[in-house]
Amino acid sequence: MNETIVKFGYPATLIAEYEHWVVLLRPAQPTLGALVLAAKSQATAFGDLPAEAHAELKVATAAAEAALTQAVGYAKINYLMLMMVDPHVHFHVLPRYDGERSGAGIAIPDAGWPGQPDLAQAIKPDDAQIAALTGWLKPYFA
Template sequence: MNDTIKKFGHPATLIAEYDHWLILLRPAQPTLGALVLAAKSEATAFGDLPAEAHAGLKVATAAIERALMQAVGYAKMNYLMLMMVDPHVHFHVLPRYEGDRSGAGLTVGDAGWPGQPDLGQAIKLDETQIAALVGWLKPYFA
């Protein structure tokens, strides 16, 4: 696994795995169910991914949207490709909603709604909370 994947807590944060992509729980939750969609590749530019990885986005994003609609009931989905600190290709996936959402003993509001997501207001999870949220979300991806 590349260093970006490791930084986001793999394997403890792993929710689902595809041929070219991993879906990880984001260890800091600006909204409930925030994920990281990380390419397994060593590529540091989106255009450098193989064509199969681009095609695989269809499967991974469809799974994310289906699962998080069931789990969180989001109104909009944001995919942020920031890659400023963590160089390997990845997206921060943020379900967006008005008000609060609860799951696995955690309640999280969307501080930026209806504007840009407020990543600075993210709840930093401890190991117990990570395990609980991963356990809560995994069945939605089955």
């Protein structure tokens, strides 16, 4: 796994794994169920990923959207590919909704709704809450 994946808490935050991608719980939760979809490769440019990774991205995004639909009941979904601090190819996947959603005993409002996500208002779960959220989301990817 590359350094970006490790920085986002792998293996503790691992929810699903594919040949070219991992789905991780985003350690800071601006919305309930926020994920990191990270390429396993060392690529630091999206266009440098192999064709197989691009093809598999369809599988991973479809799985994430289906899982988050069931778990969170989002109204919209945002994919942010910023790569300003963490250099390897990855997306922040943010389910968006009006109000608040609850899961694994944690309630999180979407502070930016209906505008841009407010990343500064993200809830920072402790290790036990990260484990609970990860365990709560994993079955939705099965």
